Amino acid sequence: MTTTSIQLDRQGRLLHFLTTEGLSRRHLTEILDTAESLRGVAERRVKKLPTLHGKTVVNLFFEASTRTRTTFELAAKRLSADVLNLNIATSSAVKGESLLDTLRNIEAMQCDMFVVRHEQSGAAEFIARHVKPHIAVLNAGDGRHAHPTQAMLDVFTIRRHKPDFPSLRVAIVGDILHSRVARSLIHALSILGAGEIRVIAPCTLLPAQVESLGVQVFHLPEQGLRDVDVIVMLRLQRERMEGALLPSEQEFFQRYGLTEDRLALAKPDALVMHPGPINRGVEIDSRVADGPRSVILEQVTNGIAVRMAIMSITLGNHARPDGEIA
Amino acid sequence: MHILIQGGRVIDPAHQFDAVTDVFVAVGRIAGLGQRPAGFKAERVIDASGHIVCPGLIDLCARLREPGLEHKATIASETRAAAAGGITTLVCPPDTDPVIDEPAVVELIRRRAKAAGHARVLTLGALTHRLRGERLAEMAALKEAGCVGVGDGGRPITNTRVLRRALEYAATFDLTVFLTPLDPELSHGLAHEGQVSTRLGLPGILAAAETGIIARDLELIRDIGVRVHFGRLSCARSVELVARAQAEGLPVSADAAIHHLHLTENDLLGFDSECHVRPPLRSQRDRDALRAGVSNGTLGALCSDHQPHESDAKCGPLGDTEPGISGLDTLLGLSLRLARDHGWPLMTLIERLSWGPARILGLPSGHLGVGAPADLCIFDPDASWRLAASHLRSRGQNSPFIGWELQGRVTHTLFDGELVYAYEA
Structure with a gap:
């Protein structure tokens, strides 16, 4: 069974949200439209909806993350759910209880949704295969594989500014090799019919046969950024310098960093995006990050509405009597 | 014990023999083919009509997990599974715990296997002390203790200087590496x-x-003249490199694991930990080249690369699981399925599973000549059946082939002239 099929019920409705790969445009549009309707909640005097009242959401983070966890927590709380945050260190040196044991224990606390982040690709899917059928699993990042809620908030942000996807040219710049954000975003953009998706990176930061994902490959921003509508910069992890992938941060910034000069190659109204947290002076110049084309903080705001949408859709599908959740 | 195997189709690749005839087994040896030897009194008659009678299978790589990892499996549990799979000889690589780098470990394994009595267990000694790739193991002593060769035990030697000396030293004592x-x-x-x-x-x-390591090793052995066997090839290019070296006359042989002839990288979709193996499952093109290599003989043996695991070892996100497939139970059934689907002659297939590996190891067995050890496998070639977890006799239940249709069913296995397995429906 593939990842795509395990996240859907027999009617093709989302039970879990593990990856954007293989979903239909209808699935993504439903999430985007729902998020749009939920976006107003934050501007109300009482920032809460009763949708998930009485439900318990567990943030199960096996990999440190403050930002993503916080937005999931906020999304759940705005839907009136009870939230439990569990940070489980998984240093390979300390072999604790198995993932399955951890899972069984938390399941026994009668929760309704697991939001999972794990350093191993496929971890969220593993959990979805092993949880009790009434529990929804949301992937908050698994290894290099997928980060589908990030991809959805990215396309949500793009759609608010540039709703005509077929005419859209998007460039994703930086460490594609290790990026779950890039993989999920590429799938989401292709499903929504984006005109052209480009990746820009040195050969060391591109996965094998990356073209098979349906992208155009560029090795230099001078070529790849020309006339694009959206630029998505990826975070560069410091560890990459030691892995013989890059000589230095300075050289990376000089060749690939998004500066005002490079931004000028793109369309005049191009959006600058970044999944955060940003490394100023490594992948992006401060003037660009804080400049008028940057929608980086808007992405953060939108992340809450998008996660609220995904939570209410998946848990809603679990609640249906004909949901085929066995 | 005198055993008469009656009316089977006897296939003996070593002698290119393929005919319906009787096999006479006496005191652990093949006593006669077709003609009843003088003084032969059958104490047991096995009706093999409609079945194939062939040399017992010889598996070039099976990890039995003993000594060291007895929570996964033991010599007794795995040799029993081997017997049920028609396998009469198993080669145990040196990466046990302790490593097979001293005669005492060889002796221990021999004693345990003898006590179990289900199959012959041969050992490969370590090329280097503790398999660390730093200093040579006492290969001469290991050979004297009974090791049929020496190897890297799945931990390739990175230091080329050490490898060169290890190959030279092995050549001195006429050991295959x-x-x-x-x-x-x-x-x-x-x-x-x-x-x-x-x-x-x-x-x-x-x-x-x-392929990079194979190319390096081939250049190194060119002047040493040592016999080298490359185990568990996974790439099309590797088969090409080995074929070219063989054509040049280098004493090089190679094998593939049966799962690499059936599965590809696509089987990992869905993160199936049962398909987590080393070397990894590769592309369809690679798989097809391995099949061709086995068919044309560049790869002289097919093995199980048996690696039994407890269920916890395979339960988790892919990267947290251990590599390997429990393969003894399915070696013959998967091989016969390939032969069926690709029209390979049974003679060729049985060669790769018996006489081929016997020659690589320099064994006196693997054939049905009069006087040879009576290691025999009898199977019904027409039975096709669906593999269920309950069929696996190995303690390792880790198999991606559960639910697959397998071809052929072992009905009897004779090891050293004794019936060690008989199928009961």
């Missing part, structure tokens, strides 16, 4: 580096991790 080519620096990944690893976000192991 069993190498598993996979560059440690290039093989931290979990999947073949290609479209599937890119989609799944799994760190990749590129084909050059294997």
Whole structure:
């Protein structure tokens, strides 16, 4: 069974949200439209909806993350759910209880949704295969594989500014090799019919046969950024310098960093995006990050509405009597 | 014990023999074919009509987990599974715990196998002390203790100077060297580096991790004249390199694991930990080249690469699981399925499972000549059946082939002239 099929019920409705790969445009549009309707909640005097009242959401983070966890927590709380945050260190040196044991224990606390982040690709899917059928699993990042809620908030942000996807040219710049954000975003953009998706990176930061994902490959921003509508910069992890992938941060910034000069190659109204947290002076110049084309903080705001949408859709599908959740 | 195997189709690749005839077994040896030897009084008659009678299978790589990992399996449990699979000889690589780098470990394994009595267990000694790739193991003593060869035990030697000396030293004592080519620096990944690893976000192991090491090793052995066997090849290019070396007359042989002839990288989609193996499952093109290599003889043996695991070892996200497939139970059934689907002659297939590996090891068995050890496998070639977990006799239940249709069913296995397995429906 593939990842795509395990996240859907027999009617093709989302039970879990593990990856954007293989979903239909209808699935993504439903999430985007729902998020749009939920976006107003934050501007109300009482920032809460009763949708998930009485439900318990567990943030199960096996990999440190403050930002993503916080937005999931906020999304759940705005839907009136009870939230439990569990940070489980998984240093390979300390072999604790198995993932399955951890899972069984938390399941026994009668929760309704697991939001999972794990350093191993496929971890969220593993959990979805092993949880009790009434529990929804949301992937908050698994290894290099997928980060589908990030991809959805990215396309949500793009759609608010540039709703005509077929005419859209998007460039994703930086460490594609290790990026779950890039993989999920590429799938989401292709499903929504984006005109052209480009990746820009040195050969060391591109996965094998990356073209098979349906992208155009560029090795230099001078070529790849020309006339694009959206630029998505990826975070560069410091560890990459030691892995013989890059000589230095300075050289990376000089060749690939998004500066005002490079931004000028793109369309005049191009959006600058970044999944955060940003490394100023490594992948992006401060003037660009804080400049008028940057929608980086808007992405953060939108992340809450998008996660609220995904939570209410998946848990809603679990609640249906004909949901085929066995 | 005198055993008469009556009316079976006897296939003996060593003698290119294929005919319906009787086999006479007496005191552990093949006593006659077709003609009843003088003084032969059958104490037991096995009706083999409609069945194939062939040499017992010889498996070039089976990890029995003893000594060291008895929670996974034991020599007794795995040799019993081997017997049920028609396998009468198993080669145990040196990466046990303790490592097979001193005669005492060889002796221990021999004693345990003898006590179990289900199959012959042969050992490969370590090329280097503790398999660390730093200093040579006492290979002469290991040979004297009974090791049929020496090897890297799945931990390739990175230091080329040490490897060169190890090969030279092995040549001195006429030992065949069993190498598993996979560059440690290039093989931290979990999947073949290609479209599937890119989609799944799994760190990749590129084909050059294997072919680069083979190319290096072939250059090294050119002047040493040592016999080298490359185990568990996974890439099309590797088969080409070995074929070219053989054509040049280098004393080089190679094998493939049966799962590499059936599965590809696509079987990892869905992060199936049962398909987590090393070397990784590669592309369809690689799989097809391995099939061709086995068919044309570049790869002289097919093995199970048996690696039984407890269920916890396979339960988790792919990267947290251990590699390997429990393969003794399915070696013959998967091989016969290949032969059926691709029209391979049974003679060829049985050769790769018996006489081929026997020659690589320099064994007196693997054939049905009069006087040979009476290691025999009798199977019904027409039975096809669906593999269920309950069929696996190995303690390791880790198999991606559960639910697959297998071809052929072992009905009897004779080891050293004794009936060690008989199928009961």
